[in-house]
Amino acid sequence: GFKMGIVGLPNVGKSTLFNALTRTAAAQAANFPFCTIEPNVGEVAVPDPRLEKLAAIAGSKQIIPTRMTFVDIAGLVRGASKGEGLGNQFLANIRECDAIAHVLRCFEDGDITHVEGRIDPVADAETIETELMLADLESIERRRANLARKLKGGDKESADQDRLLALAQAALNDGKPARTVAVSADDMRQWNMLQLLTAKPVLYVCNVEESKAATGNSQSDRVAAMAKAQGAATVVISARIEEEISQLPEDEAAMFLEEMGLHEAGLDRLIRAGYELLGLQTYFTVGPKEARAWTITKGTLAPQAAGVIHGDFEKGFIRAETIAFDDYIAGNGEAGAKEAGKFRVEGKTYEVKDGDVLHFLFNG
Numbered sequence: 001g002f003k004m005g006i007v008g009l010p011n012v013g014k015s016t017l018f019n020a021l022t023r024t025a026a027a028q029a030a031n032f033p034f035c036t037i038e039p040n041v042g043e044v045a046v047p048d049p050r051l052e053k054l055a056a057i058a059g060s061k062q063i064i065p066t067r068m069t070f071v072d073i074a075g076l077v078r079g080a081s082k083g084e085g086l087g088n089q090f091l092a093n094i095r096e097c098d099a100i101a102h103v104l105r106c107f108e109d110g111d112i113t114h115v116e117g118r119i120d121p122v123a124d125a126e127t128i129e130t131e132l133m134l135a136d137l138e139s140i141e142r143r144r145a146n147l148a149r150k151l152k153g154g155d156k157e158s159a160d161q162d163r164l165l166a167l168a169q170a171a172l173n174d175g176k177p178a179r180t181v182a183v184s185a186d187d188m189r190q191w192n193m194l195q196l197l198t199a200k201p202v203l204y205v206c207n208v209e210e211s212k213a214a215t216g217n218s219q220s221d222r223v224a225a226m227a228k229a230q231g232a233a234t235v236v237i238s239a240r241i242e243e244e245i246s247q248l249p250e251d252e253a254a255m256f257l258e259e260m261g262l263h264e265a266g267l268d269r270l271i272r273a274g275y276e277l278l279g280l281q282t283y284f285t286v287g288p289k290e291a292r293a294w295t296i297t298k299g300t301l302a303p304q305a306a307g308v309i310h311g312d313f314e315k316g317f318i319r320a321e322t323i324a325f326d327d328y329i330a331g332n333g334e335a336g337a338k339e340a341g342k343f344r345v346e347g348k349t350y351e352v353k354d355g356d357v358l359h360f361l362f363n364g
């Protein structure tokens with residue numbers, strides 16, 4: 001599955017947010033036995049109102065949302081790249097994540113110590129980014145030194161790796177994160193395998209005081225401006241409110257949200273922003289037993305999409321019966337969509353679209 005790492009300085013609200021994410025009714029409702037895998041790893045349901053509509057039409061007994069993993073990565077402080085705090089352990093945890101949710105303290109509260117003694121989320125973002133850049137530089141130097149011998153032997157893969165590492169190194173020496181390097185489509189697989197910390201996409205999560213959850217505050221405005229300049233995404237949230245909501249039954253949570261002037265839970269926005277950041281999309285399988293959402297990356301072809309359900313579906317793939325979500329709704333189900341000529345039979349080279357309702361045929 002896809003993993004989002006929650007990072008940030010101490011006392012910015014990471015744990016509060018993580019607990020809200022994994023305790024929320026939506027996270028528990030879905031039929032998965034282990035919502036919290038480890039104390040700091042949690043699976044959450046990706047909210048998608050389309051699922052309920054599909055289930056209503058098909059009379060599905062059960063709704064199964066697709067899921068995403070969040071990891072609460074504690075222990076990042078100034079000096080982490082030199083082994084301060086939890087140092088290396090923390091860096092290894094980030095390396096395994098596909099993207100980073102960077103929580104920034106935008107709330108004032110004299111009772112809660114800020115490690116740097118002042119509220120400045122833009123400076124905090126730089127502090128963390130600097131640690132990640134230093135860690136990347138160190139690992140690049142180590143790796144390039146190890147590659148030197150293989151390079152002399154004329155190994156093609158090593159040469160490619162070294163070339164990409166050199167590009168990242170140049171950017172970092174220039175004070176820029178590795179994600180600013182323009183990588184060609186051909187190099188993308190190798191590049192991702194380098195697992196550089198600053199190559200991972202970032203979502204800034206502005207934790208504001210309860211009264212500013214709907215509007216944001218002057219600090220979150222500053223973060224938004226910084227994110228815009230970097231081409232990164234921002235979400236404004238009040239971790240305290242999310243924690244409270246996560247303990248309420250669903251109907252009360254909706255009322256509470258309305259009172260706060262919010263249209264939907266911040267967590268839903270956060271999960272969706274993460275999904276978007278990772279370049280993910282959803283297809284559906286629908287039947288009387290269940291309506292279920294599945295996650296694929298954009299551009300995935302039908303056989304690989306089938307493989308998300310089961311490896312055999314991919315190996316023995318024959319074809320995918322396909323109805324676009326809007327056509328399924330407009331036709332009030334498969335029969336109506338067929339009558340309207342919206343039922344397609346797609347082959348191995350079909351690029352699955354977001355919202356496709358699919359039925360796979362395969363040799364088993």
Ligand code: GDP
Nearest residue numbers: 010011012013014015016107109112208239240
């Ligand atoms: P972490 O160290 O980043 O995991 O931070 P925690 O989630 O443990 O939060 C540190 C302290 O800040 C706790 O006492 C939280 O209750 C408090 N806190 C978190 N979010 C907010 C917020 O939005 N407003 C206020 N006033 N306090 C918060």
